Amino acid sequence: MAEQNTEAKLKNLLKQEKIQLWNPPYTDDHNQPATQHMQELAERYAPQLGLSAPEVGGALESIRAQAVRRGKGNRKFRETSVATLELLLPRDKVKDPKKKNFLETRLDVTAQQVVDRIVEEFGLKHLKLILNGRTLNVDQHLDQQGVKNHSKVMVLRVSDAEQVSKEEEDKKNQSESIQRTQKGFQILSERDGSEDPESTPFLEIADQKGNPLKIPHLEKKALILAMGFHEKGRSLMKRKQYDNALCHLLQADQQFSKCGSALLGSVDNYAVLQLDIVWCYQALEALSCLEDGRSRLQRAEECFLKCYGEQQQRLLMIKGNMGREEVLFLRLHLLQSLLSYLEGDDSQARRLLSKVESLYGRLCPDSEKMAQLMDLGFTEREARLGLRASGGDLHEAAIHITTRRQERQDLMQRERQKRRRRTESITTLTELGFSRRDAARALHHADGDVDKAYCILLDSSQVAQTFTSLEDVLSPEKVDQLLYLGFERDSAEAALRLTGGDVQSATQLLLDNQGVLSPDLLSPPSTSSSSSPSSEEASTSSTSTGGV
Known part of the structure; x- marks a missing residue:
């Protein structure tokens, strides 16, 4: 790290004086260093850097060698297209930490071919390549x-092939871990709360106070996936599995990129992710990726x-303190x-480090106060966060912890009440003759309004439009299944439309009608005033059933 600091300073000095070490008089015709001129330069810069001339000379030679190598690489690339x-x-x-590792390759080859060469030359297996x-993608050039x-x-190594077999069995392959994480959170992100609440969990995105946020479906899906990958990456960081963690964090970053800038600017998860990625860089000693690290910070x-x-005025207004967030600023x-x-x-x-020391002094809790709070029955984590939030005041910390506990209990109580009301509303609709699944979906699309849900359920055409897209109803797979049974395409598609995409029901409908649907079946049903309640009746129904 000190070598990088010295080289960065020297590069700035060389740039200011417009000195090119790869050219004469510092490099001869055979690309070797011109000893006398290099020594004179080292002796001139040594006092400015507060280092010895030999130390500066070694750094200058490293810079010169890199420049010469880069020049050779540029010529080779121009002449042969080998990068x-x-x-x-x-x-x-x-x-050798001071020695860099290079690989020459054409750029019109797949990443997999490069992976194969690295496996062969460096004895590594199960790799991922990260650029900026x-x-x-191993399949792309x-x-x-x-x-x-x-x-x-x-x-990045995704599993250690040199581990003994038992450890290999215990340690899952990283790519499989990523796929499992994606699949699990993909399922959760696609559950929109329209299934049976008694058997189907669903996720909500909430603010720092636990209040649900209204987010467009696609952004919500991407955000849930991003948060899932991020959480998995953080758990791997705690176990110091930084290679594995970084792969999950970069997957989270990819999902966050699908969210709008307004959303990313209103939640701090994205910022914390950037910190975690750069933290993995430094843990893996890969801070030579300065450009990416700087832009992320x-x-x-x-x-x-x-x-x-x-x-932090918005934070103080929302939460009343900024203890947890000050830790983020410290990082x-x-x-x-x-x-x-590293940039010299x-x-x-030094200025930034003084900020870190000041924050650390404020955030490091007093051990005696921690012990007193824990004697009162609070956990170590609660005591630490409470003291940070209260600026070290013991009495205020106890009040803060108690308040936070009450807020969590209130939030859980509100959630239980919401689920109970939802279950009661679904039961009310099922008592009117609708299936639980259809009732749950209708209630979801009506934002919990029983009257609207009832109207949706009465109108079969609206049910089809609301619940299932035409693409899903007439998916090629479903149409093909009916074609394989010998039905005509027009009749198959009409039956699927009438049954909302249910292949079994469509098949039965076609069998009952000898494969040809009559015009009566194809025409939409009329809705008369006698078959649906008036607005007053709907309102009365809501009142009597205790709807949402």
């Missing part, structure tokens, strides 16, 4: 995914400011300080 990629390998595969925070000459590609800071306000400033140091900006690094 040079810098590989950031897992730490235990790096024999994105996982490369490198140049189609933004890989260029001199790109830095991170190599900038996005995190901008998101925090939008969510909390410039001086943000710590990572920013580290990146500034010592003054900025």
